[in-house]
Amino acid sequence: MTPRTCRSLLAALFFWMLAFAVLPAHAHKASDAYLQLSRDGDRIDLRWDIALRDLDAVLDLDANADQKLSWGEVRTRLGDIQAYALGRLRLQGGQCVPADTRPPAIDNRIDGAYLVLQMQAPCSAAAALSIDYRLFQDVDPTHRGLLRAQTQSAAAPMLRSLDPSAGPVSIEWADTREASPPARFFADGIHHILIGYDHILFLICLLLPAVLQRKHGVWTPVLAWKDAAWPMLGIVTMFTIAHSITLALAGLKIVTISPHLIEPAIAITIIVAALDNIRPVLRGRRRLFSFLFGLIHGFGFAGALGEIELPTRQFVLALLQFNLGVEAGQLAVVAVALMVLLALRNWRRYPPLVLHGGSMAAVVVATVWLCERVLDVKVLPFS
Incomplete structure (x- = not known):
C-alpha cells in the first residue's frame, strides 16, 4: 500500500469520525x-x-x-x-x-x-x-x-x-x-460521553490544530508525536478539571442552571473553538478557554444524577464512578482521534481540507444546534 493510499484511507477515517460526531445530531440531554x-x-x-x-x-x-x-x-x-x-x-x-x-x-x-x-x-x-x-x-x-x-x-x-x-x-x-455502592455508573459515564455528540465535536475541534505548529503565518506539521500529545494533554486536563467541578456542583444541586441555557452555550463553545482553528480568536489562550468552556460542559454532563435523592455517601460514589467513566470515554476518543491526525499531519492538504474544512463543518452543525436549542425547533431531520 502506497503512502498516498494510506493517507487517503486515514482521511476517510477522520471524516467518518467527524460524521459520527455530527450526523446523529441528537440534543445533548440524554433520555432518562x-x-x-x-x-x-x-x-x-x-x-x-x-x-x-x-x-x-x-x-x-x-x-x-x-x-x-x-x-x-x-x-x-x-x-x-x-x-x-x-x-x-x-x-x-x-x-x-x-x-x-x-x-x-x-x-x-x-x-x-x-x-x-x-x-x-x-x-x-x-x-x-x-x-x-x-x-x-x-x-x-x-x-x-x-x-x-x-x-x-x-x-x-x-x-x-x-x-x-x-x-x-x-x-x-x-x-x-x-x-x-451504585452499580453501572462507570459504564454509564462512558455511555454518556459517547452519545454526547456535541462534547465529542468540541474535543475534535480542539484536536485538529494539535498536530500542527504555526510559523510565520504558515501551518507546518510537528516533528514528533510528543510535540502534539503534551500540549493536547494540558488542554484536555484543563477541560476535565473544569467539567468535573461543575458536574459535582450541579449534581449536588449547589449550582443549578437550566438546560435551556446550557445546551445553547455548549453549541457556542463549539463554534468558538472551530473558528479559532480558521482564524485565531482565542489568541493562544486555549488552555484558559478550555477550562472556561469545560465549566459549561460539566453542567451538560450532570443530567440525571442531580434528580436522584440519595444519601450523601451513595451520591458521592455514584458521582465518582460516573465521572471516571466520562473521563475514560473522553480519553478513548482523544487517543483515537489524535493517532489518526498524527498520521495525517504530513499530508499537504491537511491545513485546507482537514483543519479548515473540518472546522467549517463543525461551525455549520453547531450553528444549527444553536438555533434548534434557542428556538426549540427541529431543523435537521435527524436531530
Whole structure:
C-alpha cells in the first residue's frame, strides 16, 4: 500500500469520525426515566417519571404540531401512554402487575416536564425482584432508567441503572439494608460521553490544530508525536478539571442552571473553538478557554444524577464512578482521534481540507444546534 493510499484511507477515517460526531445530531440531554420502588410486605409501591419529550417522540402527542405539549393533549392520550409504558415493564416475570393508585400528573423539572405514574403491585415477599425494563428500547439506544429501590426498614436505598437492551435484572431486597455502592455508573459515564455528540465535536475541534505548529503565518506539521500529545494533554486536563467541578456542583444541586441555557452555550463553545482553528480568536489562550468552556460542559454532563435523592455517601460514589467513566470515554476518543491526525499531519492538504474544512463543518452543525436549542425547533431531520 502506497503512502498516498494510506493517507487517503486515514482521511476517510477522520471524516467518518467527524460524521459520527455530527450526523446523529441528537440534543445533548440524554433520555432518562426514574423508577422508584418501595416494598412493604407483599406490596410494591411504584413511582415512574417519564419525560414527555420522549413519549412525544414515540407516540406523537403534539396533536396540533405547535412544538408544545398541553395537558389536554397528554390527557387525551393517557390510555395509550400507560399501555405503552406498562407493556415495557415486567416485574417478577409478569407476576406482579402494577395498577394506578393516583391519577397521572405532570412534574415540571429543570430539564422539562415529566409524566408521573404512581402505582401499586401485589407481589410475594420474595428475597429478590426481577425487573425487565424495556422502555424506548426500539427507538432510543441512549435511554436509561434510573432505579431507586427501598424497603420500609432499609437504612438506605439501592440504586441501579437500567439498560433497556440488557435484559432482565434481579435486585436483592436484602441489599438495601446497608448503603451499597451504585452499580453501572462507570459504564454509564462512558455511555454518556459517547452519545454526547456535541462534547465529542468540541474535543475534535480542539484536536485538529494539535498536530500542527504555526510559523510565520504558515501551518507546518510537528516533528514528533510528543510535540502534539503534551500540549493536547494540558488542554484536555484543563477541560476535565473544569467539567468535573461543575458536574459535582450541579449534581449536588449547589449550582443549578437550566438546560435551556446550557445546551445553547455548549453549541457556542463549539463554534468558538472551530473558528479559532480558521482564524485565531482565542489568541493562544486555549488552555484558559478550555477550562472556561469545560465549566459549561460539566453542567451538560450532570443530567440525571442531580434528580436522584440519595444519601450523601451513595451520591458521592455514584458521582465518582460516573465521572471516571466520562473521563475514560473522553480519553478513548482523544487517543483515537489524535493517532489518526498524527498520521495525517504530513499530508499537504491537511491545513485546507482537514483543519479548515473540518472546522467549517463543525461551525455549520453547531450553528444549527444553536438555533434548534434557542428556538426549540427541529431543523435537521435527524436531530
